[in-house]
Amino acid sequence: MSLPAPFQHLRAAVFDAYGTLFDVHSAVQRHAATVGAEAAALSETWRQKQLEYTWVLSLMGRYAPFRDLTERALDYALALHPGVDPALRGPLLDAYASLDAYPEVPATLDALRQAGLQTAILSNGDAAMLDEAVRAADLGGRLDAVISVDPAGIFKTSPGAYDLAPERLGIPAAEILFVSSNRWDVAGAAAYGFVPVWVNRAKRPDEYRDLAPARVVDRLDALLHP
Template sequence: MPLPAPLDRAEAVVFDAYGTLLDVHSAVQRHAAAIGPRSQALSETWRQKQLEYSWVLSLCGRYAPFWTLTERALDFALARHPDVDAGVRDALLEAYRSLDAYEEVPDTLDALRRAGLKTAILSNGDPAMLDAAVAAAGLAGRLDAILSVDPAGTFKTAPRAYDLAPLALAVGRERIVFLSSNRWDIAGAAAYGFAPVWVNRTGQPDEYPDLAPVRVIRSLDGLLA
């Protein structure tokens, strides 16, 4: 059966990890009872600051491991929501090392590999974070490469972060389909020359009209449909 576009022109499919394969809010959800009614707000602040810190450092020409930014972002979130007991900090960080994969992820990766496509992660996460998360989610045997931006010393959307995928997979960028739930990451992938597919899990409005995805899906189930 022929693969749907843009997979029909691809040799590899590369995924962002956090928010795309892994549910970044599952760490807080596991401890929602201890956190109380501010759990969703805490999780959203944590995620927003984690990303913001990566963008600011990149624009300043600086770099720190993503785990360090994750810790700093959680500290800000706890300070921003002082009604949450800061005693949950260690438990939340431990939970972040083993985030839940979205339920359709294993079957999607298996189907892509059966179709003869290489599969990989390209993530802002540092190597230790990614290794722990992939192992906990049971995805290690389903990926040809787990790529951290750490060797590039910068975060996405810097082009040299995206450079890591074609180099590691020995595939031209024009033959790589890149999936992310983050619209800013899709913009970066489009500018770089990947075929970007936006996994718009939460039904967000579109943006970055000059850097559009080639396709929009609501979950990974839609990739092969």
């Protein structure tokens, strides 16, 4: 297969991991019956706090492994939703370590590689956390690189975090497709110089209009079609 015309000059496709390849809400969904009526709210709080911690630490010039922030965010979410049994903390963290990949992910990665692109992850996740997630979803053979921001010591959207992909792949940013479900991440990728695609699964309104994506899709396999 060949890529759609606007992307035919590209040499790599780099993906955000959490929320883009992996469904961050699948951890709570696995335990939804036990969590109860607050399952959706708990999952949203957990995710939002996890992201907030990355932004706040980066602005302070501090850093902590993403796994630690994920645990802290869950602790906050459980405290905010006291109707949820705190004994679920361990099972929820175990589930987060092996999140479900979205169903179209394996075939999309295969198709991009068949089109001649390198495929990679660039994620806020720490290396061990990413390795566990990739292994659980059986994606290892479909990725040329799994890149954590750990060596940069700062989270996306810092240019220092994005630097890691061109350095690792040996490809200029302008020849890298960067794919994320997080609009803030797409904005950061656009500012950095990647060719960004927003996977807007939830059909959210646009923001950061001065840092627009090259394309908006509602699922990953739409990348393969004009």
